[in-house]
Every structure is written in structure tokens, then in C-alpha cells.
Amino acid sequence: MIRTRLASLVMAAALSFGAAHAAPTLNGGGSSLAYPTYAAWFKAYTTAHPADLFSYAAAGSGAGQNGFLTNNIGYFEPVSGTNTVGYASGTLTYGTIVGTQVDFGASDAPLVASQFTTAVNGSYDAYGTSTNGSAVYGPAIQIPTLGVPVTIAYNQSSVTPPLQLTDAQVCSIFSGAYTTWNQVLSTLPSTTINVVYRSDSSGTTYLLTQHLAATCNSTDDNGVTFTAQKVFASEFTSGVPSNFVGESGSGGVASELVATSASIGYLSPDYTSIAPLSANTTTLKVASLYNATTATYYQPSVANTELGLEHAGSTSTNLTAPSTNATAQNPLNWVPLIPTTTSGYPIVGYTTVDLSSCYSAAARGTLLINFMTATASTAYNTTATNNGFAPLSGITGGSSFVSAIASTFLSNSAGYTNPLNIDGTECSGLTGR
16 A cells, blocks of 8 residues: 555656656766765755756666667666656656656766777767767767765674774675675674675676775685676676675665665665765664775775775776866776775775767756856765765865866866867757757
8 A cells, every 4th residue: 555655656746747847958867876966966956946957867877878878768767766856946756757868877887988889879989979860969978976985884783883894805795705794703693694786787886896806816706706897796607696685776775785684785875874964874884994005994984985086096097187188088088997995995986977068959058067067066065975975176186077077078168179068169060969
């Protein structure tokens, strides 16, 4: 009965939203890690600008990337219940996305070269020209929006918090080498470890497996050779261990952890007790992780996330924003990749948005520019930190992206001869997204 009534309320909200507004100004989807922060940003913006509308489906990073590359709203639907949010004049509604265009995608994993150049309907060829018939979207853009930690959240009442874990212990848990809690700590009971992972294509998974690929070795990896990828189950050639359970989205993982005793999983901070001011926070505790370089355990606080991002390990790349026309043209240069850190919390990265340079309706391009400009303000940064994320402006190195994004994509104040600014001069004669 409760579930039926909830479904009715969701449908009613969706119909009301669709009837009142034939099409939201901007449609997006993807990352569930960043969903609570983005939803709060949309609400703040539309409260101040009632004519500007947004909808966003927390469909997972893989769906965000594919939906953007193909301009196919089907990757964001159907997404049930509270996974899809719309804001109209600051009012929250749940339901289906209205309209057919995909204005932006969101992901915690970067787009890679093969995704840009694979000749599928709507994809980008050589980072710029769409192959979707006559609809040419202009150069592709991917940019970081927030620094993020991947927390190791747990529901184990026998642990005196905080649980402290080394890289070897994290690897042993998520490879299946450890199957009982007393293998993690001898003082814990010999109950089964219930490991909860993301079953969908997830950027949170990417950030975790990127770290595991850099730190796991043959003594603790249970024969699993980790690679940085978005689908966790793909790491296991013979299937995930029997004590593992998959859930879709950050919300799904959080709910499973809360409901299952003796469980552990990986999760964005905004669904855990580390971010008590988040609208989606739970009672879930998070582990402190050991940084071998400083011989210190770190909680995934905002300060320790910033410290990790500022002390990237030697194999990290793209740590400062492109500063020339040639380097700015390649979207692969815009996302820092940080497998390990030499100080601070060790599993960190950036969540990103994927955009086109050209939009068929000038109002959508203008809204993107105005919204992205607004998100650099103090109020929006406070919302991010309340959810456990690190604003770019507070990160040494990250601040270079704030100014470069503004001068490259929100205007052409950088003075590039091949400008990338949204709906700028390069869009002349192009259909746009």
C-alpha cells in the first residue's frame, strides 16, 4: 500500500511538472555521487531565477556519459522515484525528465579517447564534430566541478569507530580475499563480511578501482587484477564473490548498507555520517584510511580530501588546467586523474560535467554559462562542503581550473584563435545540441 501510494505521488508530480512546463530549459543526468549537490544547486538557482528550469536523473556515470555522447534521453529514463529531480521556481518535483534533448552529462569518471572517436550515432569524432547526421554540436567539453572522496562506509556494530584500514585491507575486502570480519581485525567476530558494490556503470566505482589498481598486490588481491573501470563486476573474471551484493546508485548502496548488519561498501560522502549537513545523510560510519607516505590514518573530511587532491601521487596526470589553445582543445586534458596521494585521504578524484560548445536554443547556452558562473560563488561552495565535497577554488591546483573554465568556456577572455566558449563564434553554421 505504501509503495503504491508513493508511486502515485511520483506520477502525479511528474504529470504536474510536465503540464506546467512543456520543456525544462536544461536536461542532464548521470552521477549519483554528485546528485544531492547538483539538486541543491539547481534549487538555489531557480529560486533566484524562476524562469530557468532544470531536470536531472541520477542514472549513474556511465549513463551520463552515454546520454551525452549520443544525445539520447533514453539513457536517463526510466529512472524511478526520487532518482529523478526537477526544479521549477525552486520547487522540487520527482518523476520523468521532460523533453528529448540532453544538454549535459555528469560523471565521476572521465571520458576517454575511444568514447569520443567511436563512430556511433551522435558521438563526437576527433573531439569536435558530431556524427549525428546534420546536427553538429561543436567541440566537446568535459570539466571538473568538485573534488570528491570515495568513502568506505560500514555497518558493523562490533567496531569501535573509527574503523582504520590500510590499502592492503581495503584490497582484501573488495577483492574477496577477506570473507569474515575477524580477518579484518582479530577483535571482531567471525561473521561474514557483506560487501555492497555498485551494480551500475559508476564513476564512484571508477575512482575506487583506479586506486585499487595502483595499490593492490598479489598478497591481498585474491587473484583479482584491478583496472580502473566503471563496472565493478567486470573486475572479476569468474563473477563476484558470494558475499557481495550489487545495488544501483549511491542511494541504493546506502540503503543496503543501512539495512544489512556486518556490511561494508564504497560510497560518496553525502550519504554517510561524514557529511551531517547533507540532505541525504545516514548514520553510516566511514573508515579512516592509511596513507603510507605520511604513516597517518585520514577520515574523508573535506579538509583531508583537499589535502589528498593537493598531494597527488607520482602517477597522477592533468593536475593543472590547460593554459594554451592547443592543450585546451583536447577534452582529455581537463580532468585530473589521481590514483594515489602522498598526504591526506588516499581515494580522491573529481566529478565532472560533459557539455557541447553549441546549443540550438541560445537560451540554453546562456543558462549554462550563467549557472556555471553562479556555482563558483561562496554560497554554492558552502552547499558542496556541507555534502562532503571540496570546491575547486579551495584546492591548490584546482583553483587554476576555476579561472581556466571561465576564460575558456564561459567567455573567450583567454583570447584563443580557435575559441571553445559556449555558443561562441565557433558555432556559426552549426546546428547545435
